[in-house]
Amino acid sequence: SQTIHQWPATLVQPVGSPLSLECTVEGTSNPNLYWYRQAAGRGLQLLFYSVGIGQISSEVPQNLSASRPQDRQFILSSKKLLLSDSGFYLCAWSVGSGSYNEQFFGPGTRLTVL
Amino acid sequence: SQELEQSPQSLIVQEGKNLTINCTSSKTLYGLYWYKQKYGEGLIFLMMLQKGGEEKSHEKITAKLDEKKQQSSLHITASQPSHAGIYLCGADRTDKLIFGTGTRLQVFP
Numbered sequence: 001s002q003t004i005h006q007w008p009a010t011l012v013q014p015v016g017s018p019l020s021l022e023c024t025v026e027g028t029s030n031p032n033l034y035w036y037r038q039a040a041g042r043g044l045q046l047l048f049y050s051v052g053i054g055q056i057s058s059e060v061p062q063n064l065s066a067s068r069p070q071d072r073q074f075i076l077s078s079k080k081l082l083l084s085d086s087g088f089y090l091c092a093w094s095v096g097s098g099s100y101n102e103q104f105f106g107p108g109t110r111l112t113v114l
Numbered sequence: 115s116q117e118l119e120q121s122p123q124s125l126i127v128q129e130g131k132n133l134t135i136n137c138t139s140s141k142t143l144y145g146l147y148w149y150k151q152k153y154g155e156g157l158i159f160l161m162m163l164q165k166g167g168e169e170k171s172h173e174k175i176t177a178k179l180d181e182k183k184q185q186s187s188l189h190i191t192a193s194q195p196s197h198a199g200i201y202l203c204g205a206d207r208t209d210k211l212i213f214g215t216g217t218r219l220q221v222f223p
Contacts, residue, residue: 032210034210034211036213043116043120043202043213043214043215043216044157044202044204044213044216045213046210046211046212046213049210059210088154090156090157092157102147102159102162103147103157103159103204103211104159105149105156105157105158106156107155107156108154108155108156110154
């Protein structure tokens, strides 16, 4: 069966520090991978998605970046965190392309920038 | 403005009451997903609707997609504390989903 892992589960970082969040998927090949952010009390905002190794699409301009060094690994990074980067970050995966792509979500990482 | 709007934003109901959450799109919906999120956790898939007029049920939760495929509703019958959480609708856009604004549901005894 497929599983998705995210770590760390929680993170407290000072403003201006770097960030690296990792997401890995098991039990499937060539998944589409997604990073979402959920600000407190709000819906999900798609940040990045990837349909293959090295292929990253950015949805929202910001100081975050994403990379996909391996088929089932998706990393969210920042060189310098801002207060506004605080939130709950969710990684998700799906298979197939085009429409009807049900997504499966990881447990999330809660990031607090102080 | 948001492409997918949910209403209400938050809902507080007494256990045993029925409730409805709406999801309205500014574009035609070709795949509409309902997810539930417990506070501080990942999302759990509830159901998916594709066809105009389609209706699906799982336990006490029923979701419908209107004939014009621009609005979906999620109805919970006889709500329980276990129904509490954030409900999110998501719409298919090629290779990705976009999500609604979310509805926070609280159920009190």
